[in-house]
Amino acid sequence: MDVTFDFETKKPFPDEDYKNGRLKAVRGRILKKLMKYEFKALLPGLWIALSVLLCATVVMSIAVRSLGDKVNLFTALDSPATPFLLLAILLYMYSIMGVIFTPIIIAEHRYQKNFFKEEGYLTFSIPASAEEHLFAKHLSAMITTFAAMVASLISILLVVIITSAGTSTPAPDTETSSNVLSTVFGIIEAVILSVEVLAAMFCVSGALCAWGQKFTKKGQIVLRVIIAFVVLSVLDAVIALIDVLSGYGFTLFFATEIGEHVGALIWILLLALIIVLSFLYERKTLKYHLNLK
Amino acid sequence: MADIIECIDLTKSYDGFLALDRLNIAVPDKGGIVGLLGPNGSGKTTLIKLLTGLLAPSGGSARIGGYPIGVESKAIVSYLSDAHSLNNNYTVIQELDYFEDFFADFDREKATQMVKELGIDEKKRVKALSKGTKEKLALILTLSRNARLYILDEPIAGVDPAARDYILQTILSHKNENATILMSTHLISEIEQYFDYVLFLKEGHVVLHGNAEDIRQREGKTIDELFREVFRWM
Numbered sequence: 071m072d073v074t075f076d077f078e079t080k081k082p083f084p085d086e087d088y089k090n091g092r093l094k095a096v097r098g099r100i101l102k103k104l105m106k107y108e109f110k111a112l113l114p115g116l117w118i119a120l121s122v123l124l125c126a127t128v129v130m131s132i133a134v135r136s137l138g139d140k141v142n143l144f145t146a147l148d149s150p151a152t153p154f155l156l157l158a159i160l161l162y163m164y165s166i167m168g169v170i171f172t173p174i175i176i177a178e179h180r181y182q183k184n185f186f187k188e189e190g191y192l193t194f195s196i197p198a199s200a201e202e203h204l205f206a207k208h209l210s211a212m213i214t215t216f217a218a219m220v221a222s223l224i225s226i227l228l229v230v231i232i233t234s235a236g237t238s239t240p241a242p243d244t245e246t247s248s249n250v251l252s253t254v255f256g257i258i259e260a261v262i263l264s265v266e267v268l269a270a271m272f273c274v275s276g277a278l279c280a281w282g283q284k285f286t287k288k289g290q291i292v293l294r295v296i297i298a299f300v301v302l303s304v305l306d307a308v309i310a311l312i313d314v315l316s317g318y319g320f321t322l323f324f325a326t327e328i329g330e331h332v333g334a335l336i337w338i339l340l341l342a343l344i345i346v347l348s349f350l351y352e353r354k355t356l357k358y359h360l361n362l363k
Numbered sequence: 364m365a366d367i368i369e370c371i372d373l374t375k376s377y378d379g380f381l382a383l384d385r386l387n388i389a390v391p392d393k394g395g396i397v398g399l400l401g402p403n404g405s406g407k408t409t410l411i412k413l414l415t416g417l418l419a420p421s422g423g424s425a426r427i428g429g430y431p432i433g434v435e436s437k438a439i440v441s442y443l444s445d446a447h448s449l450n451n452n453y454t455v456i457q458e459l460d461y462f463e464d465f466f467a468d469f470d471r472e473k474a475t476q477m478v479k480e481l482g483i484d485e486k487k488r489v490k491a492l493s494k495g496t497k498e499k500l501a502l503i504l505t506l507s508r509n510a511r512l513y514i515l516d517e518p519i520a521g522v523d524p525a526a527r528d529y530i531l532q533t534i535l536s537h538k539n540e541n542a543t544i545l546m547s548t549h550l551i552s553e554i555e556q557y558f559d560y561v562l563f564l565k566e567g568h569v570v571l572h573g574n575a576e577d578i579r580q581r582e583g584k585t586i587d588e589l590f591r592e593v594f595r596w597m
Contacts (some may be wrong), residue, residue: 100465103446103464103465106464107461107464188444188446188447188448189449190417190448191417191442191444191446192444192448192449192450194415194416194417195415195416195437195440195441195442196437196465196466197435197437197438197465197466197467198465199434234572263561283533288527302553320383357419358419359419360418361416362412362417362446
């Protein structure tokens with residue numbers, strides 16, 4: 071049955087003003103605004119974790135300094151300060167893990183809550199595209215996790231500097247020009263790989279989350295966990311295989327240095343492929359297969 | 364002027380179950396309240412989800428204000444879902460900030476005024492509010508937008524009669540005067556006096572539609588009585 075209502079005419083809505091005025095202003099900054107709300111949610115947890123890490127770093131530094139000239143932590147276990155030292159090491163390790171995992175856990179929780187739970191009704195009524203939603207989530211999570219990793223690295227460096235204070239370090243070898251070039255490539259590869267690893271982590275977990283939301287019945291939850299485990303295991307096996315090839319296999323066919331670079335390139339391409347495929351799957355799910363209850 | 368809602372052969376099926384079957388609807392952009400009526404499983408929520416972009420159609424197409432369902436259509440639709448969709452960790456002020464940031468047509472002053480009228484503490488977190496107050500807050504946020512189309516999914520279901528009156532009065536007094544409201548409900552007797560038009564859905568098809576007053580006069584029954592008659596076997 072075709073339905074056409076014949077309404078009483080009322081004054082028209084100021085469409086053009088709206089389209090060219092505030093809507094344009096809001097739409098133009100939508101990614102920035104989405105990211106602002108992501109950071110607002112991610113940062114409080116991270117600040118707490120960083121505060122704990124700061125305390126742990128201080129405790130660890132005091133513990134290390136208390137060893138005196140026994141620089142090696144493993145040979146220092148006969149020290150009278152051993153219980154304090156062990157506690158400090160434990161606290162420090164958990165703090166480092168806490169700092170790195172806090173933004174990851176918050177980001178994953180928000181991903182699930184904002185997209186696939188009841189909040190999804192509001193999230194998807196915002197005039198933003200699926201790509202904008204995904205970019206905002208992944209970029210903010212990556213930046214925050216990267217910041218957490220840098221903070222952890224700085225903390226470890228501080229402890230190492232305090233540990234090695236007063237001991238002499240050997241002078242570095244003078245590099246040849248070919249070594250310098252190789253080092254530059256190595257740094258570029260390391261930067262690209264680091265960014266890709268972070269992106270892949272969030273995109274793959276997002277894709278698994280997106281896939282899992284299809285199964286909401288009780289019995290399906292167990293199935294979902296098993297399949298997610300199998301998918302991750304297969305992915306892990308493929309990555310391990312590429313890792314072996316990149317670390318050793320390619321050096322059989324090329325000179326050692328070139329072999330390492332070819333291996334890194336394969337890694338970069340593989341991760342890029344994983345990121346693109348996961349992102350496309352997430353996008354498809356948000357656009358066509360939402361299963362909000 | 365483009366129709367505010369236009370559905371052409373709109374179809375949605377879930378794993379072989381046909382929830383909407385080639386629905387053709389055209390609602391002109393001239394204001395009024397359209398009652399979307401039908402029993403459970405008739406396709407009301409599916410239609411609403413398709414119009415708000417929460418579902419993708421299996422066939423056909425829908426447009427809002429001439430725009431295909433997407434970013435542009437979402438900018439002119441203010442949607443109140445039947446689920447609690449606000450962020451529980453936000454304070455009321457943060458919810459207002461959120462709407463102001465993302466909806467170009469959000470009227471902050473109007474929202475603040477309504478929140479004050481209701482006596483809600485702006486500094487309270489949403490999770491600390493009662494169920495009824497949460498629903499009222501969601502309604503305030505939805506109606507504080509100067510949208511062209513308001514889509515309200517069961518706005519008075521599950522609230523006490525006093526809250527129902529408040530919600531209905533709020534809808535009538537605070538909606539954008541030029542806007543159209545598409546409202547789904549089971550509680551027809553409570554609300555039928557406000558309908559300008561009604562649309563009866565049954566098993567994914569439109570079985571009755573038209574001007575509410577014309578239907579009452581033609582059939583000699585209220586919309587509620589007619590609803591009970593049409594769906595008596597459901």
